[in-house]
Amino acid sequence: MKKIEVSELTENFFETISKEWMLVCAGDANRYNMxxxxxxxxxxxxxxxxxxVFIRPERYTFEFTENNDFMTLSFLGKSPKAREVYNLCGSKSGRDIDKTLESGLTPYPLEDGKCVTFEQARLALACRKLYADNLAPEAFLDPSLNERWYGKQGGYHKMYIVEIxxxxxxVHHSINGLK
Incomplete structure (x- = not known):
């Protein structure tokens, strides 16, 4: 992987986050979850x-996010293989399976091992936590959003503002190399 200046990024993150998706990985090179x-x-x-970044407290990654100062945002691409990895990491818990093994991803430590991305990522952002707060039902100015996304089940996300x-x-991106 080649480090670039953050100012060199040319991504349309509206498109990238909403259509491609991303892996949020927290923890260090020895123990992490995504x-x-x-x-x-x-x-x-x-x-x-x-x-x-928004993470529900029920997610296993939440524990890692709370206990570490760094996280990564990793973008794998839009291939069918990338979608398989995103689907696995979004539907299975790291409490129950080894997502790295099951997905075929290869960990790649960043920031002196303080966080992890994956060799198969086409783009990775290392991030340091700056601020966090829980979403709260009374703070919704448009109550329909609260009703639609949280309803009676709760599980309000915690929002993290992180410095990139x-x-x-x-430069050699190939998600097809996954098992």
């Missing part, structure tokens, strides 16, 4: 390049 996400964003806040500390592109 999950699929299709909500979030990239922007500029506090004079820093940032991302905002580094960006890597895979």
């Amino acid at each position: 999950m699929t996400a299709s909500w979030g964003g990239i922007g500029w806040l506090w004079n820093k390049p940032v991302a905002f 500390t580094g960006a890597w592109i895979n």
